Amino acid sequence: MVLEGLDFEIIHACRRGEADAFRVLFEAYQDKVYSIALRYSGDRTTALDIAQDVFLKLLSSMQDFRGEAGFESWLYRLVVNRCLDYHRRSRRIRVMVEDALSAFTAPRETALHDLLRSEVEEQVQRSIDRLAPEQRIVVVLRYTEGMSYDQIAEILGCSMGTVASRLNRAHKALEKRLAPLRRMYE
Amino acid sequence: MNKNWLGPLLDRNLRPVAAPEELWERVCDPRPRPKPVLRLRLALAMIAAVATAWALHPRTASFDSQGASEMRAWVMDRTGLDVPLSPAAPIRLCGSTAFGNGSAEIRYKLRDREARILVAKAERYTQSHEFVSRTSSILRGQSYTVSGLDAQTACILCHVDPPAMN
Incomplete structure (x- = not known):
C-alpha cells in the first residue's frame, strides 16, 4: 500500500503524534525504504539499520515537512541521504575489513547453498556494490523503484543530464562486470 | 544507452523486497547498536587477534x-x-x-x-x-x-x- 498523492490527513495526524497514523505511514513505505537500503548496501543488517534510522528521522522531523514537495520525494530524500551518509562513514574501512577477514576464513557456503541463494542475484549485487555511491544510488532508484530520470533528479537535487550521465557510466561498468550473464538475458 | 540485456537483468535482480517484520519492532523500540566505528574496531581487533595467533602458531x-x-x-x-x-x-x-x-x-x-x-x-x-x-x-x-x-x-x-x- 502506498499513500496516493499527498495524504494530508495522515501527515497531519502524524504531526499531532497519533501512533496509528504513523503506523499507516510505516506500512505504506516500509518495503520501499527497506528495498532501497538493501539494494544500496547489499547487506541485510545494514539495510535494517538504515531503514530504522529513516523512520525515526521521519518521526522526529515530520514538523519540518511543509508540503511544498511531494511527501514521497521528501521521504526518498531522507532514504538517499541516510544511504550516502552510511556509505561515507563506513564503506571504505568495511570493505577493507571484509577483504582481510575473507583471507582468514574458510569458504562458508557450499555450492548447493550458492545455488539456493541465487548466484545471479549475488553477482549483480556484488557488481552494484562496486559502483561509486552516486552511480549506485541512481541505479537503485531506477531499477528498484522504477523511477524516471526527472524523479531521480528531483530527489538527488541535480539535473536530468547528471542523472543520465551517472546512469550511463554505471551501465558501462555493469556491462563489463556482468558480461558472463549476458546470454541469459539476450 | 542501455543495452537490451542489461535492463531486464537489473530489473529482475534489483527488484523490491518485503521489509522484515522486525523493522517495526526496531522503530518502536530502537535498540542501542554499536556505531559503525565501534563495529569496525571490533572487526579490526578480531583480525589482529587472528593474525597474531597465525604468527605465533608453531610451524615447522x-x-x-x-x-x-x-x-x-x-x-x-x-x-x-x-x-x-x-x-x-x-x-x-x-x-x-x-x-x-x-x-x-x-x-x-x-x-x-x-x-x-x-x-x-x-x-x-x-x-x-x-x-x-x-x-x-x-x-x-x-x-x-x-x-x-x-x-x-x-x-x-x-x-x-x-x-x-x-
Missing part, C-alpha cells in the same frame, strides 16, 4: 648451514633448546629443522654417513649423559635421539671426545 621451519654457532643460535631462537654444537667436532653439519612442538632435528654427516639427531625437552634433568637406549640419551634436561648412527657417536656433535656409554 628449516635452516641449512654448516656453521655450528650459527645453527646453535637458530635452534635456540626457534625452539629454546640449547644444543652446544662444537665447531671442532669431526662432523659436517648439513642443516636443521625446528618443529612446532619445540623439538629440533639436526642433520649432519660423519665420515660420509648421514645421520640425524632429534633434540627435545626431557622430562627429567641429568647433569651428565644418561643413555636411555643405544639411540637415545638425556643430558641437562634435553633428550637426544639419533638415527643413522648410535647415540654415543652423536655426542661428537658437541664433544670432540664422546663420553663412555653406561
Whole structure:
C-alpha cells in the first residue's frame, strides 16, 4: 500500500503524534525504504539499520515537512541521504575489513547453498556494490523503484543530464562486470 | 544507452523486497547498536587477534648451514633448546629443522654417513649423559635421539671426545 498523492490527513495526524497514523505511514513505505537500503548496501543488517534510522528521522522531523514537495520525494530524500551518509562513514574501512577477514576464513557456503541463494542475484549485487555511491544510488532508484530520470533528479537535487550521465557510466561498468550473464538475458 | 540485456537483468535482480517484520519492532523500540566505528574496531581487533595467533602458531621451519654457532643460535631462537654444537667436532653439519612442538632435528654427516639427531625437552634433568637406549640419551634436561648412527657417536656433535656409554 502506498499513500496516493499527498495524504494530508495522515501527515497531519502524524504531526499531532497519533501512533496509528504513523503506523499507516510505516506500512505504506516500509518495503520501499527497506528495498532501497538493501539494494544500496547489499547487506541485510545494514539495510535494517538504515531503514530504522529513516523512520525515526521521519518521526522526529515530520514538523519540518511543509508540503511544498511531494511527501514521497521528501521521504526518498531522507532514504538517499541516510544511504550516502552510511556509505561515507563506513564503506571504505568495511570493505577493507571484509577483504582481510575473507583471507582468514574458510569458504562458508557450499555450492548447493550458492545455488539456493541465487548466484545471479549475488553477482549483480556484488557488481552494484562496486559502483561509486552516486552511480549506485541512481541505479537503485531506477531499477528498484522504477523511477524516471526527472524523479531521480528531483530527489538527488541535480539535473536530468547528471542523472543520465551517472546512469550511463554505471551501465558501462555493469556491462563489463556482468558480461558472463549476458546470454541469459539476450 | 542501455543495452537490451542489461535492463531486464537489473530489473529482475534489483527488484523490491518485503521489509522484515522486525523493522517495526526496531522503530518502536530502537535498540542501542554499536556505531559503525565501534563495529569496525571490533572487526579490526578480531583480525589482529587472528593474525597474531597465525604468527605465533608453531610451524615447522628449516635452516641449512654448516656453521655450528650459527645453527646453535637458530635452534635456540626457534625452539629454546640449547644444543652446544662444537665447531671442532669431526662432523659436517648439513642443516636443521625446528618443529612446532619445540623439538629440533639436526642433520649432519660423519665420515660420509648421514645421520640425524632429534633434540627435545626431557622430562627429567641429568647433569651428565644418561643413555636411555643405544639411540637415545638425556643430558641437562634435553633428550637426544639419533638415527643413522648410535647415540654415543652423536655426542661428537658437541664433544670432540664422546663420553663412555653406561
